[in-house]
Structures are given as structure tokens and as C-alpha cells.
Amino acid sequence: MAVWIEKEECGGCESCLEACPLGAIKMIDGMAVIDEKCNSCGACVESCEQGAIKTDAAAGKADISAFKDVWVVAELRHGNVRPCTFELLGCGRGLANALGQRLCAVVAGRNVKAHATPMAEHGADLVYLLEDAGLAEGLALPHTRAISDAVREKKPAVVLLGATPFGRELAPRVSRRLGVGLTADCTELGIDGQSRDLLQTRPAWGGNLMATIFSPRTRPQMSTVRPGVMKAPGREPGRKAETVQLKVNLRPEDTRLEILELKKELHKRVDLSDAKIIVSGGNGVGSKDGFRLIEALAELLGAEVGGTRIAVEEGWITQDRQVGQTGQSVCPDLYIACGISGAIQHRSGMAGAKTIVAINTDPNAPIFTIADIAIVGDLYRVVPELIAALKERRVEQ
Amino acid sequence: MDIVVLVKQVPNTAEVKIDQKTGTLMREGVESILNPDDAHALEAAIQLRERLGGKVTAISMGPPQAMDVLREALGMGADAGVLLTDRAFAGADTLATSYTLGKCIQKLGHFDMVIAGHQAIDGDTAQIGPQVAEYLDVPQVIRATKLDVKGDMLLAERTAEDGTEVVRCRLPVLVTVTKEANRPRYPYIPALMAAFDPNAPIRVWSPKDIGAEENLIGLKGSPTQVQKTFSPKIEKNVEKLSGQPAEMVKALMGRLKERRLL
Numbered sequence: 001m002a003v004w005i006e007k008e009e010c011g012g013c014e015s016c017l018e019a020c021p022l023g024a025i026k027m028i029d030g031m032a033v034i035d036e037k038c039n040s041c042g043a044c045v046e047s048c049e050q051g052a053i054k055t056d057a058a059a060g061k062a063d064i065s066a067f068k069d070v071w072v073v074a075e076l077r078h079g080n081v082r083p084c085t086f087e088l089l090g091c092g093r094g095l096a097n098a099l100g101q102r103l104c105a106v107v108a109g110r111n112v113k114a115h116a117t118p119m120a121e122h123g124a125d126l127v128y129l130l131e132d133a134g135l136a137e138g139l140a141l142p143h144t145r146a147i148s149d150a151v152r153e154k155k156p157a158v159v160l161l162g163a164t165p166f167g168r169e170l171a172p173r174v175s176r177r178l179g180v181g182l183t184a185d186c187t188e189l190g191i192d193g194q195s196r197d198l199l200q201t202r203p204a205w206g207g208n209l210m211a212t213i214f215s216p217r218t219r220p221q222m223s224t225v226r227p228g229v230m231k232a233p234g235r236e237p238g239r240k241a242e243t244v245q246l247k248v249n250l251r252p253e254d255t256r257l258e259i260l261e262l263k264k265e266l267h268k269r270v271d272l273s274d275a276k277i278i279v280s281g282g283n284g285v286g287s288k289d290g291f292r293l294i295e296a297l298a299e300l301l302g303a304e305v306g307g308t309r310i311a312v313e314e315g316w317i318t319q320d321r322q323v324g325q326t327g328q329s330v331c332p333d334l335y336i337a338c339g340i341s342g343a344i345q346h347r348s349g350m351a352g353a354k355t356i357v358a359i360n361t362d363p364n365a366p367i368f369t370i371a372d373i374a375i376v377g378d379l380y381r382v383v384p385e386l387i388a389a390l391k392e393r394r395v396e397q
Numbered sequence: 398m399d400i401v402v403l404v405k406q407v408p409n410t411a412e413v414k415i416d417q418k419t420g421t422l423m424r425e426g427v428e429s430i431l432n433p434d435d436a437h438a439l440e441a442a443i444q445l446r447e448r449l450g451g452k453v454t455a456i457s458m459g460p461p462q463a464m465d466v467l468r469e470a471l472g473m474g475a476d477a478g479v480l481l482t483d484r485a486f487a488g489a490d491t492l493a494t495s496y497t498l499g500k501c502i503q504k505l506g507h508f509d510m511v512i513a514g515h516q517a518i519d520g521d522t523a524q525i526g527p528q529v530a531e532y533l534d535v536p537q538v539i540r541a542t543k544l545d546v547k548g549d550m551l552l553a554e555r556t557a558e559d560g561t562e563v564v565r566c567r568l569p570v571l572v573t574v575t576k577e578a579n580r581p582r583y584p585y586i587p588a589l590m591a592a593f594d595p596n597a598p599i600r601v602w603s604p605k606d607i608g609a610e611e612n613l614i615g616l617k618g619s620p621t622q623v624q625k626t627f628s629p630k631i632e633k634n635v636e637k638l639s640g641q642p643a644e645m646v647k648a649l650m651g652r653l654k655e656r657r658l659l
Contacts, residue, residue, distance in 0.1 A: 003488070019625065019626075021623070023423065039487055039488060040487040040488030040615065040616045041488055041616075041623045042616060042622050043623040043624070043625060043626055046624060046625075047625075055616065077558070077559075138557065138562065140536075140539075144531070164558070165539070165540065165556070165557065165558060168523050168524075168527075168539075169527055169539045170527075171524075172491065172522075172523075172524040172526075172527035172531070173527045173530065173531040173537070175492065175528070176495055176527070176531035176532055177531055179492070180492075180620055181492060181619070181620030181621035182491065182492070182524060183621060184491075184520075184522035184523065184524055185521065199624065203521070203629070204519075204520070204521075204626065205413055205519060207629065208410065208413050208414075209626050209627070209628065209629070210627050210628070211623055211625075212623070212624040212626070212627075213621050213623060213624065214622060215620045215622070216622065217620055218620040253534075256567055257536040257564055257565070257566035257570075258564065258565055258566070259562050259563070259564050260563040260564065260565055261562070261563045262557060262559070262560050262561070262562050262563075263554075263560050263561045263562070263563065264559065264560045271558060271559075277658070319577070325518075325521065326518075326576075333658060334653070334656075334658045343411070345410075345411065348629075351629070355653075355656055355658060357649065368635060369633070369635070371633070371635055372633060372634075372635065373635075373636050373649060373652055374635050374636065374637045375638050375645050376637070376639065377642055381642040382642045382645060382646060385642045385643050385645075385646040386650075389646050389647070389650050390659075393650070393659070
């Protein structure tokens with residue numbers, strides 16, 4: 001067993017009971033006992049003030065003092081820097097300040113020199129350019145080579161990537177090659193005041209729980225960060241950063257996979273992550289026809305239409321409009337939830353919206369716990385009224 | 398075609414509740430299921446074998462009861478299974494898990510393809526596929542929706558954010574599939590029953606069996622650690638509107654204007 005409690009040392013304070021995410025610690029005769037539900041995650045170890053909880057996880061840190069600076073790996077799509085890169089620079093700036101180290105942007109691609117300036121103007125102190133004809137967008141193998149080699153050479157303390165499809169394909173490969181920890185889809189990052197470790201918080205268990213993860217023994221500390229959560233800094237025109245070209249040494253085996261074509265779908269996939277307003281429907285909408293009402297409201301507001309897993313499974317909307325754990329994570333300025341009860345899987349994808357309006361007949365629906373404005377009522381009576389009010393307002397203007 | 402499929406037993410997270418008093422997960426009575434994406438991985442592998450011949454081996458790391466998902470795999474049509482179970486495997490993060498699964502695949506010998514579900518519903522990391530691919534030093538096709546093998550080449554379609562990409566690579570390769578890839582078949586009951594036979598082709602392997610180094614598996618081999626867990630914070634002042642729909646909408650319009658959302 002990898003985690004255990006030394007009976008003689010247990011003071012019976014019960015703080016480990018709260019620390020255990022699985023409820024696997026019980027009090028027996030005033031002493032804490034770990035039961036069979038334990039999966040050795042080690043979350044209880046730190047909670048014990050007596051130091052009675054032991055683990056055989058390798059103790060002590062390797063020499064990690066040589067690792068310095070916070071890196072943001074930029075992502076390009078169709079030659080443009082994706083918005084999440086600037087969000088990472090915003091978040092990375094705070095981490096770099098807390099560590100008293102530099103914020104570095106890493107841009108890898110076929111043609112990257114032009115991107116150095118926007119990186120500097122969004123807060124990077126140093127820009128590393130990795131340029132090679134083989135570094136085409138969307139290819140994990142050559143990018144793994146380029147980024148891993150750069151990390152080995154420069155030894156950053158923190159490496160951040162966007163939790164985009166490509167970021168989540170590339171980051172695990174890099175972490176495996178370097179043999180370091182990686183935390184997926186983080187929604188909050190900070191620096192521990194004492195240990196200086198990166199604290200990485202992410203939703204776990206389908207959003208039922210938040211977990212804070214750290215990697216005390218290995219460097220760099222790697223995270224992918226959920227797009228749309230961190231705030232991009234304002235652009236400071238004229239801000240300068242040193243630019244350093246790094247050597248890229250791709251190998252023949254890095255070209256094993258090739259992209260033959262990108263088939264643009266007739267039905268363009270919807271990216272809800274950038275939407276300012278989203279009108280969403282769930283089970284309460286009841287039919288595909290019912291979504292016409294949702295669409296009408298969305299059109300008046302200049303909003304995108306979203307929906308729950310059920311709405312997708314019933315065929316009322318397409319999968320690319322699904323919001324939630326198995327769909328997209330969104331954080332618009334306004335989210336209007338119509339006939340959505342608010343299962344945790346849905347809430348985890350939209351709880352970050354700045355203003356949430358919920359319309360539901362059930363006053364006990366969980367969606368009302370996170371709504372700013374709760375309307376207990378039938379969406380088929382409320383939404384038409386809202387549409388009428390918006391039309392009237394439009395006429396007035 | 399020798400295909401290895403990675404499967405995981407997960408708690409049905411849709412049923413998991415939080416004990417509001419202690420802020421811990423209440424897992425009692427929550428059923429364990431085959432991770433949904435992994436059923437699509439099995440279906441993809443079995444379809445390829447049906448067309449091209451060969452062998453499908455499902456492997457899983459987990460507690461002894463994870464045997465159930467391997468039985469389900471055999472019920473669907475997998476030829477063999479391997480359960481990696483040992484206390485020393487427990488507490489593994491994705492790095493330690495990818496090492497363990499990678500060692501197991503190497504121990505099995507020759508493979509043309511490894512297929513995994515895109516992500517597991519308990520962890521949602523989607524890291525195991527790429528990390529196992531890296532460990533095995535093979536290319537990866539992530540979020541595949543269509544697979545076809547011609548000679549020693551894989552032709553696949555994968556979901557990109559602005560369309561579907563057609564990709565090609567030489568075997569061996571690791572593929573992860575999403576729900577759009579196929580419709581998993583139900584287990585064939587006689588085959589499922591046969592998988593309960595003690596002589597069913599499911600092996601149980603320990604760290605020693607796969608030649609895994611002790612300090613690279615389980616909690617010891619995991620660079621990431623959990624510092625704390627907590628219930629998602631709700632710090633909202635919920636304003637409840639009441640009355641007739643017209644009144645509520647009037648109040649709502651006012652609030653949206655105040656917040657400069659109109």
C-alpha cells in the first residue's frame with residue numbers, strides 16, 4: 001500500500017477526512033483509518049499536521065533550481081496566432097511576476113518571425129522562434145521534437161499550452177518525452193508561496209470536484225489551460241522583447257504522419273468559445289421545432305445557439321453546439337439557459353459565463369444555483385414574451 | 398492486423414454525488430462501467446479485424462474488478478484480454494499509466510495499431526493516448542472518426558476545429574476515437590458468458606510480468622500529486638424573478654440593460 005497512517009502518530013484531528021476526495025478515511029476508536037476505497041492519490045498526506053500519514057512516493061526533490069522562466073507555447077492556425085495564446089500570456093505574466101522570472105513566448109512554425117512583435121506587445125519578455133519548413137500546423141511529431149529540444153536546452157520552470165485540440169495532442173507527447181508531469185485543462189494557475197511550485201487547478205470527476213495538482217519533483221511543470229478562462233492582457237504597442245532563434249533539428253521519423261486535406265464541412269463547425277452571447281436549450285425545449293424559438297431569440301440577440309447533451313442526442317441540434325463536459329466549454333458575457341435543469345456535466349461547461357439567465361419550470365433545478373437571474377416559469381411563455389420585448393425595443397431605437 | 402485496445406473501468410460520473418457536508422465524493426452504489434469512448438475503440442478494432450483478419454487484444458489497468466470491462470470486451474468480440482492489477486500500480490497519474498500500458502504492449506509483442514478512447518469520463522485528461530504513442534515511438538491520430546488500412550498505411554479522418562482532416566501514416570500507429578467514429582455493438586451474450594470461464598483468454602499481469610520498474614509505476618512513478626480537492630465554488634447572488642411572464646421579462650430586460658448586455 002502506497003499511503004498509510006501510522007496509528008501511534010495519529011492525533012485524531014479528522015482533518016484528513018476532509019482532504020480525502022474519495023471519502024476513504026474513517027475514524028475508528030478516535031483514530032483515522034484508510035479503507036479499501038483508497039486509490040493512493042496522496043491528497044491526505046499534506047493535510048496531516050502530525051505527519052502521521054506516510055507515503056512511499058519518492059521523496060525529496062531532484063535539482064530543480066536550474067529551471068527558470070515561464071514559457072507560453074503559441075498556437076497558430078491558418079498562419080494566425082490563436083486567441084488562447086494571448087490568454088496564456090496574461091496568465092503567464094502573473095506567474096512570472098510571482099516567481100521573479102521572465103515570461104517567454106515560444107512560436108514554432110514554418111514562418112514565425114512576424115509573430116514576435118505581438119508576443120512582445122502582449123507581455124512576453126523574450127520570444128523564442130523555432131522555424132522550420134517541417135513545422136506545419138497540426139503535426140504533433142515535429143512540434144514535439146522542436147519544443148522538447150528547446151525545453152532541454154533552455155530549462156524553463158513552467159510550460160503552458162492552450163487546452164485546444166492541438167495543445168492537448170502535443171503537450172502529452174512532450175511531457176512523456178521529457179518524463180515530467182502534465183495537468184490537463186486547467187482553469188486556475190498560481191504559485192505556492194512557500195515551495196514556489198506551480199499550483200494547477202482543474203475540474204475532476206465530470207466537474208463534481210475541483211482538484212489542485214502540483215509536480216514537486218520534476219521540471220518543467222506543464223499545464224494545458226482551458227481557452228476562454230484566462231484574461232488576455234491589453235496590447236501595449238511598441239513594447240519590445242528580445243528575440244532568440246533556436247535551432248530546429250527535425251528527423252526523418254518526424255514526418256511519419258501527413259495531412260492530405262482539410263475538408264471544410266458543408267455545415268461549418270461552430271466555435272462557441274468565442275461567442276459573446278449564447279442561448280441554450282435542454283430537455284425542457286422538448287423538440288426540434290421547439291429549438292426554432294431558441295433560434296429566434298438567439299437571432300435577435302446576435303447570439304449563438306447551444307444546447308445540452310440530451311438536445312444533441314435527440315437530434316434537436318448538431319453536436320458542435322453541445323455545451324458541457326463532452327461538448328464545448330464556454331464563457332460568454334451572457335448565457336441564457338432555457339429548459340436546462342443544469343446537470344453538473346452541463347454546468348462544468350458554462351459556469352464561467354459572466355451573466356447567466358436561467359428559465360426553468362422546476363424551482364429546484366440545479367441550474368438556479370449558478371444563475372445570476374432565475375426565472376421560474378415555462379420557457380414557452382417566457383421566451384415569446386422576451387422576443388416580443390426585444391422586438392419592441394428594436395422598433396423604439 | 399494485430400490491434401491492442403486500451404480500455405478503462407470508470408465510475409458512472411453522471412451518478413456521482415457530492416456529500417455537501419464533507420465535500421467528498423459519494424461513490425457508494427455508483428456503478429462501474431466501461432468508459433464510453435473505449436466502447437467505440439473496441440468497435441473500431443473489431444471492425445478492422447473483421448475486414449482484414451488478425452487479433453484484437455484489450456488491455457486495462459485497474460483494481461481486480463476491472464476484469465469486468467475485459468469480459469465486456471471479449472463479449473463484443475475481442476480475442477484476448479490483459480488485466481494489469483497490483484497495489485503497486487495504484488495512484489498512477491497519466492505519465493505512470495502510459496509507462497505501464499506501454500510496457501504491457503511491448504510485452505505482448507508485435508502490433509500494427511493501438512486504439513484507445515479519446516478520453517475517460519473520470520479524468521477527462523485525454524493524455525493517455527498521446528503519451529502511450531510517445532512511449533512506443535509511433536505516430537498518433539487523435540480524435541479519429543474514420544479508419545481505413547491499405548497495405549501498411551493507415552488512412553484516417555480526424556476532427557479539426559474547422560473541418561475534418563484526412564491524414565495518412567505508416568503502421569504501426571496509435572489512434573484515439575470519439576463517439577462519432579461508430580456505433581458500438583452490444584456484447585454477444587454467449588461470448589460474454591464464456592468470458593467468465595476461468596480458462597477465458599484473459600491474463601492477469603503484475604509489474605514483474607511486464608518488466609516494469611518499481612519507481613516508474615503507481616504513485617511512485619507519478620510526478621503530479623494532488624494537493625487538495627474541493628467543491629466548485631458558488632459565490633453567486635441569485636436573483637429570483639417572480640410573477641407573470643410579462644412582468645418577469647420586464648424585470649429581466651431591466652437587469653440586462655443595467656449589465657450593458659443589451
